[in-house]
Amino acid sequence: MALSLSAPVGDKKRITKSDPKTGTSKFKPVKNAPADVKLVQLMLKANGYSNIQISGKCDAGLIKLIRDFQSKKVGYKKPDGIVDPGLGTWKTGLPKLQKQLAEDQKVEVYEIKEEGKTKQVKVNEFLAGEKALRHEVLSKANMMYGQAETWVDFCNDVEKTRQAEEGMMMAIVEFTMSTVNSDTDPPWSAILKARSEASSLQSLVKRDRPDWKKVQKQDAKATKAYNDGQKAFKKFIDARIGTASNAIFTLEIVRETSFTVIEVYATARLMATKGMDPWKAHAIASAGTEAMKSSAGQLGEYLAGNKVTWEGAAKKVATDTFFAALAGAAGGKLGGAFLKGVAGKVAAQLPSKAFQTFSQKALTQFMEKMFTTAVGQELINNAAKETIMLFKPLVEKGRPPNQKEVLDGIVKTLTGGLMKAAPMKNVSEFAGNYMSNTQNWMLKKLIPSTMDGMVKKELAKKYGADVVDAFAEKHGPKIYKDIADSVNSKTIIQFANDILGGSDGSKSGKSMQKSMEEAMRKDANLRKEIAAMIQKKADAELKKMAKAG
Template sequence: MALKITAPVGEKKRITQPDPKKKNAKFKPVQNKPADVEMVRLMLKANGYAVAIHGKCDAGLIKTIRDFQKKKLGFKKPDGIVDPGMRTWNAGLPKLAAQVAADSKVEVYEVYEGGKKKLVTKKEYEAGVKALQKEILSKANKMHSEAESWVSICNDIEKTRQAQDGLLDALVEFAVSSVNDKTDPPWTDILNARSEASLLKAFAGKSSPDWNKVHKQDLKATKTYNKAVKTFKKFIQARIGTASSIVSNLEIVRDTSFSVVEAYMTARLVVTKGMTPAKANAVAAASTEALKSGAGQFGEYLAGNNVTWDGAAKKVFIDSFIAGLAGAAGGKLGDALSKGLATKLAAAVLPKLSGNLSKKAAETFFKRFLTSKAGQAMVTNALKETIGLMKPLIEKGRAPNLKEIKEAVAKTLTAGIMSHASAKALDGFTKKLPGAGEAFLRKTMAPKIMDSMRKDLVKIYGADTFDTLATKHAGEIYLKVAESLTGKAIEKAAVDAVNASDGSQNAGQMQKLANDAMRKDAELRKKMQDMIRTEFARKAKAMKKAA
């Protein structure tokens, strides 16, 4: 960038006169060329003035020039004009030159925001890209997850129609479809929604996304998803109306009553409670099973063969029952129940672990475990016993509250938790972590880090000294570094490993997660570099002294 102006900038009416001592002295006329005006604005900004950068000379700019002339040059009567190569320009030029030199060292990117071009630093650009990538991935995951749940419930409906769940259920679905053909699953729209959301996840999840592709796919996936939302809602509304009509008007045998109520409840929970179809289906199925086992007034009522929503079904499917016991029986834990169980499991396991682990890390581990397939299976099995404990309450017509459900489930789960594979894995991991972590630091990380420092160390001490120390004393240096850092590094790695796991990994897999966490820990790497540098200097000094 050429730091100069070609013609005067500022007030067009001069109040100053040329130097009479200089022969033929005169001023050039003020022209306010856009490029010159922009350069003057840059100069003033470099000298601490808050001015916008553009090529227009206005009253504000002239006022700022006068202020600069008065404060910087001591003009008693500032003229508000910057002449090429003269006092005002020369006074502001050093700071402008320094600013330009500093800016040239900063990598900048040209981006568009709100339709306008702007320059940002590399750090700002990378932070913006990361935030945008996170936002789009979150949206894509939400759309994909919801589409998956739609596919899941429609698959269940198709299985039922094909009599894979029994002839009686197939007859129920046949009856629903016969009454209203709009209850057929909207396969095209929901599969398209899942496919486009999956493609958006793939595009946005790359390490260096093609943002043009991401933008186009985002628009396409959103449009497809919104269409599927409307189609699926219409499909569910059709099932609600049809199932409700069947339940209200038909005389049916007891077992068929349960099947129709389950179909009706699945549809109702999706629309009225905002549940995903998969969760609603699990809740409805579990609630129906609990109803069958009640044998009290509900069973007696259903034995009369006349089932309506305002009758037995309404009494059974009350909110607390669905959110608590039935939801857990379906293997789908809500946040409140999951958090409570994780805390109780952590409290039961921590005192029995062979190694050390913080309470927070243990709770995180079990919360993740409870959302895994293995955890859901464990909860489902525990609920077989819990339903038995709750049976007296159900028979009396009172649904158990969340506290009672938590206590019953926790009692069943914690009784034998240490024999479960997840607790055994956690125990094995904490037991071996100190030794395995120290060995990883000493045998893997320290040698690689010192190898990466070879060029710098050779430059300081020479190749012969480096090779001698690396050959004779490397092991001592690695051991010193590992022993000094093991405590806090291992503790942090344990937490990172737990956060990275889903509760289903064995002890060896969790150790690998801990090793990966240490390998990626920039702060730990820096500490190891500093210690290796210090130890190398100490050994080199001792070797020089011995010589």
């Protein structure tokens, strides 16, 4: 880049007088050629006027900055607002412009397209953006692949059941389902395609240097396949649920199949006619069906001539019924006081190091919400079923566990694998980074915006807008850092607790951080507190400057 001006830049109404000896002017007319204007703007930027726009247009704002530079850096008592080629203003500003250009030439840059426009970015900025994009797309790909894998696993289990790997009774149930409604057949094509396309997206993103055009194209394909798979799987599940209640009326089914269909149908009827919660209806239906099945089995033993006593038969029916009821409750939606008890106890046993800044109240609220999600219900259901089986020997000896024992057992089983669940990983990510992320956000965004929006007007009334603007540009960053460091950490922790207490773990740690920043930005009291701190510090500095000037 040529570092010379072809003509003067600045105020066309020149106030500089002609040479008194010759009576002629040594100054050329001000032309404000775009290339010259850009060069002057770059010169001012290199000399500390960081907010200037490199536009190539000379307006009142640029002339004002030229005068400010002439007054402060060149030492003119009567700045004329003009940069003449080769004269004092240009010579004073040129060294720093030359240094800045030399440094820029050492920095490798990439050309990228953004919103249809080509622009240059530094390599470290490009790599940081690429890293964030890679994380975002890979997280999405992992989610879609994991969900598709779950669909495939479920359908594999259905196929195993159809092959009688879980017993003839369950095989007959699956056969009955398929006969009544073909939509109960697993949607293999859609879910396998969803898994395959998500896997391809994972592979493209994990490469050392991803081809982002291919990634974008594959992302669209994988997303469509995932949505299609989700619809197909939902249709499949809905068909299975709907078919169970109809099968008993449309087919002549063997006794074992009838019991299974009766249990499903009885659950639905109790919910519809009695308004029962799903978990309670399922528990009653399971107990009633198991009692019929167990008593029928004992009668069959007696008719077959096997040794059966009234006491032994009653004990067998009671034991089978008890476990069917517990399993029924575990298989449905847990809620009420039981769920709150689980949430509170699990929250109390979370690793203190990872969650030390969160209150017990916020952790418990989060757990209650998380356990009502599909992931949370699955965690509790599995833990409940494992716990029930642990108590079987105790019940067979004649003493069923009480509610406290069941609750404690579920909590203990849950706590073991809880941290591996996706909601807990999201919260852990938020917990580990929110303090430093929030302080950095306040320093770069919240505090400067508060200065521009609330404080500058008040300071300008005392010291003048130009003085305040110059002061903010020069001293603002240090003041912002002092205030960011002095904001009470308890305030930040309180906002974090509020976000955690309202979360169910479905959002990523990054999303929770954004929600917290938005809540802080909207909090009028916090902004007033920050504004007062800025005004106090700025006022003190400006008074010192006024005395020194």
